[in-house]
Amino acid sequence: MKTWKIEDAKDRFGEVVRLALDHEPQRVTRDGRDAVVVLNAEDYQRMISPPDLFTFLQASPLAEAVAAGEELDFSRPRDAGREIDLE
Secondary structure (H helix, E strand, O other): EEEEEEHHHHHHHHHHHHHHHHOOOOEEEEEEEEEEEEEOHHHHHHHHHHOOOHHHHHHHHHHHHHHHOOOOOOOOOOOOOOOOOOO
């Protein structure tokens, strides 16, 4: 991510926007500290709108394993817990 001083970002705003439109977020600083990030509207929308649960689960590694026909073992040993001395 390229970083711009606010003065430079103002002077070259067209370039800042062009780079952001190419899916390259642009960081702008003021007085040496991060102020804003300029990013593509599509990237912003994707960031604030998480996918629905079905889409999320379809993209999970578990779904890929099931689709590949891998054998999944969900069993686990029974845990009897531990002894606690209440005295």
